[in-house]
Amino acid sequence: MLRIDLVAHRDAIVIGSGVAGLTTALSLGRATVITKGTLGWSGSTPWSQGGIAASLGRDDSPALHAGDTVAVSGGIGEQAVAALLTGRAASRIQWLQDLGAEFDRAADGSLALGREAGHSRFRIVHAGGDATGAEVARALTVATRAHRDIEVVEHAYAVDLIRRDDRVAGVLVIQASGVTAYLAPAVVIATGGIGRVYARTTNSPEVTGDGLAMAARAGATLADLEFVQFHPTALAATLDPMPLLTEALRGAGAILVDGLGRRFMRDVHPAAELAPRDIVARAVFAHVVGGQPVYLDARQAVGAAFPDRFPTVFEAAMKAGIDPRTQLLPVSPAAHYHMGGIAVDEVGQTSLPGLWAAGEAASSGVHGANRLASNSLLEGLVFGATVADAIVAARIAVTGDHFTVADHADGLSTDPEPDIEQQIRETMWANVGVVRDATGLERAIADVDALAPRAAGHLVARNMLDVARLVAESALARTESRGAHYRADYPDADAEQAHRSFIEPVAAPAVAFDAARVAGVGVR
Numbered sequence: 001m002l003r004i005d006l007v008a009h010r011d012a013i014v015i016g017s018g019v020a021g022l023t024t025a026l027s028l029g030r031a032t033v034i035t036k037g038t039l040g041w042s043g044s045t046p047w048s049q050g051g052i053a054a055s056l057g058r059d060d061s062p063a064l065h066a067g068d069t070v071a072v073s074g075g076i077g078e079q080a081v082a083a084l085l086t087g088r089a090a091s092r093i094q095w096l097q098d099l100g101a102e103f104d105r106a107a108d109g110s111l112a113l114g115r116e117a118g119h120s121r122f123r124i125v126h127a128g129g130d131a132t133g134a135e136v137a138r139a140l141t142v143a144t145r146a147h148r149d150i151e152v153v154e155h156a157y158a159v160d161l162i163r164r165d166d167r168v169a170g171v172l173v174i175q176a177s178g179v180t181a182y183l184a185p186a187v188v189i190a191t192g193g194i195g196r197v198y199a200r201t202t203n204s205p206e207v208t209g210d211g212l213a214m215a216a217r218a219g220a221t222l223a224d225l226e227f228v229q230f231h232p233t234a235l236a237a238t239l240d241p242m243p244l245l246t247e248a249l250r251g252a253g254a255i256l257v258d259g260l261g262r263r264f265m266r267d268v269h270p271a272a273e274l275a276p277r278d279i280v281a282r283a284v285f286a287h288v289v290g291g292q293p294v295y296l297d298a299r300q301a302v303g304a305a306f307p308d309r310f311p312t313v314f315e316a317a318m319k320a321g322i323d324p325r326t327q328l329l330p331v332s333p334a335a336h337y338h339m340g341g342i343a344v345d346e347v348g349q350t351s352l353p354g355l356w357a358a359g360e361a362a363s364s365g366v367h368g369a370n371r372l373a374s375n376s377l378l379e380g381l382v383f384g385a386t387v388a389d390a391i392v393a394a395r396i397a398v399t400g401d402h403f404t405v406a407d408h409a410d411g412l413s414t415d416p417e418p419d420i421e422q423q424i425r426e427t428m429w430a431n432v433g434v435v436r437d438a439t440g441l442e443r444a445i446a447d448v449d450a451l452a453p454r455a456a457g458h459l460v461a462r463n464m465l466d467v468a469r470l471v472a473e474s475a476l477a478r479t480e481s482r483g484a485h486y487r488a489d490y491p492d493a494d495a496e497q498a499h500r501s502f503i504e505p506v507a508a509p510a511v512a513f514d515a516a517r518v519a520g521v522g523v524r
């Protein structure tokens with residue numbers, strides 16, 4: 001029988017405490033945030049570097065920003081969603097400032113605007129040079145902690161969605177104190193991306209695709225899973241996660257050189273180092289996979305100003321024994337962001353009533369096959385608020401005591417299983433990485449299937465395995481190259497496949513429970 005120690009009734013549950021989760025909770029005004037980390041310091045948000053894209057310059061407009069967003073999307077970005085995203089950027093930056101976020105300023109006192117790849121204008125708002133995410137997380141965390149109607153449950157693992165008939169009605173959560181069935185009429189998945197299923201990634205250890213895996217087990221429609229963005233410039237220095245060398249460095253004039261000191265990006269794309277991210281990542285990968293080193297050279301462009309202008313990168317490089325003022329930075333592509341995720345409409349509603357998704361865990365189609373730099377923090381800020389509005393407008397209630405949850409939610413361990421996790425990560429990097437082909441993709445599927453019996457019973461390993469399989473299958477099904485998805489055996493785009501991809505997973509077998517029979521009940 002399924003072990004449940006406590007049933008807790010709540011108005012709305014937000015899973016995840018990154019920019020998307022906290023924006024949703026603050027916009028709802030009354031919510032419970034479940035996070036497996038510490039508030040403010042888990043997921044990708046606090047490590048974000050370059051900034052937040054917003055068309056604040058006199059020569060800029062939301063329409064230009066939306067145009068750039070769609071231009072890098074491999075032909076399948078949703079124009080209407082891009083217009084929503086970019087049209088609300090300025091007001092979301094103001095909202096963050098009203099919460100207390102401090103952004104870097106130009107000499108005239110206006111917000112300083114940087115430039116990154118694929119942007120036709122200077123429009124990247126940043127903080128602390130390259131510490132934007134830390135400031136965003138700080139401001140959101142202070143506001144959340146101060147809010148008396150937002151409950152925060154830290155170090156708590158969301159395991160699986162609870163259902164009542166055809167609705168999502170809560171989430172099963174494991175904490176040190178026991179297993180709780182949190183019941184609510186609205187559940188928001190804001191668990192971030194999937195970077196940790198790759199051996200090379202910029203993502204922190206929490207980013208294991210849990211929300212995607214649990215949505216799949218509940219039978220929610222998923223979209224665009226094959227589109228994984230690889231950042232071209234992670235510091236290749238044996239650290240895990242790999243420290244990011246922000247694109248803003250290239251925006252500031254840093255160049256990419258090969259082992260002979262040649263600047264090769266000019267031969268690849270007219271925008272050279274500021275070409276769309278997928279193009280730069282593939283060009284760097286082509287060298288690295290052939291055993292040739294690639295370096296980011298910021299000595300001239302940044303030089304002595306490094307500690308002031310890019311303190312986060314400076315500290316990471318010095319920790320790795322490299323002084324970027326005088327030395328070249330060795331780089332490799334690394335899994336960085338997932339364009340795919342839980343399919344949502346323009347207000348964040350998933351295919352399952354009662355379930356919403358926001359941030360990197362969601363796939364609204366705004367990024368298509370390739371995300372424009374610095375559009376992701378913005379996505380959390382904009383769509384987190386939109387989801388909250390939609391939930392408030394829906395005015396739903398769940399009654400009754402009979403619920404179901406995926407049957408393998410019982411007896412799970414939240415301890416890491418390093419050996420299995422590393423094997424998943426290695427096969428994903430080798431076979432479902434920057435360059436793919438059918439043989440490798442089939443090998444990855446066989447590898448993760450072979451690991452399945454050992455992953456059973458381990459929450460994180462099992463989620464990683466489910467995610468790895470779904471991504472590999474989606475990549476196998478797209479027999480063309482588009483955006484971040486590059487198939488060596490199908491190197492061209494195919495006009496007939498110029499559309500998003502959707503998967504409708506079969507819900508996992510479920511086990512029923514009667515909430516009225518659980519001894520402990522908490523109402524808030």
Ligand code: FAD
Binds near residue numbers: 157190
């Ligand atoms: P996250 O911030 O990843 O938060 C996910 C949350 O979910 C975490 O709190 C985690 O603990 C929680 N969680 C996960 N699983 C569970 C579970 N089972 N139970 C409970 N809680 C769970 N984007 C930009 O726009 N600009 C940038 O400059 C930028 N720089 C970046 C630099 C780095 C190094 C990285 C890794 C990413 C960067 N990105 C940037 C991307 C951006 O940071 C992310 O896409 C964005 O922060 C995702 O926000 P999120 O709220 O969706 O998820």
Ligand code: SIN
Binds near residue numbers: 048247372373375
């Ligand atoms: C970076 O600073 O290069 C990351 C920006 C992003 O991922 O949007």
